[in-house]
Amino acid sequence: MTRQLTLGQAINQALREEMRxxxxxxxxxxxxxxxxxxxxxxATHGLLEEFGPRRVRDTPVSEAAIAxxxxxxxxxxxxxxxEIMFNPFFTIAADQIVNHAAKLRYLSGGxxxxxxVARIKTGAGIGAGCQHSHNLEAWxxxxxxxxxxxxxxPADAKGLLKSAIRDENPVIFIEDMLLNFVxxxxxxxxxxxxxxxxxxxxxxxxxxxxxxxxxxxxxLKAAESLExxxxxxxxxxxxxxxxxxxxxxxxxxxxxxxxxxxxxxxRTGGFGGEIAALAAEKAFDALRAPxxxxxxxxxxxxxxKPLEDFYLPNENDLIRVVKSLF
Numbered sequence: 637m638t639r640q641l642t643l644g645q646a647i648n649q650a651l652r653e654e655m656r657x658x659x660x661x662x663x664x665x666x667x668x669x670x671x672x673x674x675x676x677x678x679a680t681h682g683l684l685e686e687f688g689p690r691r692v693r694d695t696p697v698s699e700a701a702i703a704x705x706x707x708x709x710x711x712x713x714x715x716x717x718x719e720i721m722f723n724p725f726f727t728i729a730a731d732q733i734v735n736h737a738a739k740l741r742y743l744s745g746g747x748x749x750x751x752x753v754a755r756i757k758t759g760a761g762i763g764a765g766c767q768h769s770h771n772l773e774a775w776x777x778x779x780x781x782x783x784x785x786x787x788x789x790p791a792d793a794k795g796l797l798k799s800a801i802r803d804e805n806p807v808i809f810i811e812d813m814l815l816n817f818v819x820x821x822x823x824x825x826x827x828x829x830x831x832x833x834x835x836x837x838x839x840x841x842x843x844x845x846x847x848x849x850x851x852x853x854x855x856l857k858a859a860e861s862l863e864x865x866x867x868x869x870x871x872x873x874x875x876x877x878x879x880x881x882x883x884x885x886x887x888x889x890x891x892x893x894x895x896x897x898x899x900x901x902x903r904t905g906g907f908g909g910e911i912a913a914l915a916a917e918k919a920f921d922a923l924r925a926p927x928x929x930x931x932x933x934x935x936x937x938x939x940x941k942p943l944e945d946f947y948l949p950n951e952n953d954l955i956r957v958v959k960s961l962f
Contacts, residue, residue, distance in 0.1 A: 718752070750804075790821075831879070845869055912929065
């Protein structure tokens with residue numbers, strides 16, 4: 637049995653279930669449980685009322701303080717889930733998470749554990765401007781010791797967040813802001829989704845499209861149009877950037893012989909380059925056309941709605957690039 641939930645509601649369920657299951661789990665962030673978080677569609681709605689201020693901690697407006705809280709609490713045996721409100725603000729929190737949480741388990745020879753989750757909002761399309769909309773998943777994936785998760789559907793978001801909370805390593809859990817309000821089927825039974833396993837959201841035999849987060853919807857729309865023209869698109873949703881499910885990507889590329897990587901982040905230095913390199917290094921003999929990338933232009937996210945629409949990759953961009961391979 638399933639029920640229709642938005643991605644925000646699915647995350648709320650995951651948090652609620654894990655906080656009931658394990659008293660060491662607590663959440664912290666700016667305005668948690670109040671203000672915008674009082675909206676029933678938001679991820680932390682109602683948690684303050686159920687679990688109280690001891691486990692739902694409002695914090696100062698300081699991402700560095702939030703990250704420091706998470707690292708210290710994890711080192712002392714708790715399992716914090718902290719919220720960094722917007723992806724670009726992670727730059728303020730990076731010292732504690734990148735230079736401490738991500739490295740200390742390695743430096744201790746595995747004796748130390750840092751079971752923390754940093755939930756980060758990301759994505760353009762809501763008119764929030766470049767200071768709030770910059771996609772930095774490639775920065776995070778570049779940091780050894782961090783696991784980076786970017787779900788595309790409510791069901792994946794719930795299952796992956798539950799796995800992230802139970803993981804003994806720091807996990808960066810990146811949620812697209814627009815997806816927060818998009819409904820989808822979510823199983824009613826208790827379940828987890830394994831970190832590091834991609835999912836083929838659509839099968840096809842002519843071209844592989846690798847994507848993640850909000851761009852899954854763009855890929856599905858483009859695939860529907862391309863199918864009518866006789867081009868079968870296989871869509872691989874990474875779900876997790878690190879650890880990367882190389883086998884699923886490579887098996888699809890060997891099957892179709894063509895690869896397009898689609899992501900919302902800017903093109904230069906984007907994680908799409910990593911997928912392209914993987915295919916070139918390990919499946920070159922299977923390629924029947926050059927590897928292509930569809931990404932945002934190398935500019936800050938515009939505030940103007942028409943310019944923001946231009947900035948975001950769309951199904952027409954993907955359709956044009958796919959057709960160029962034939």
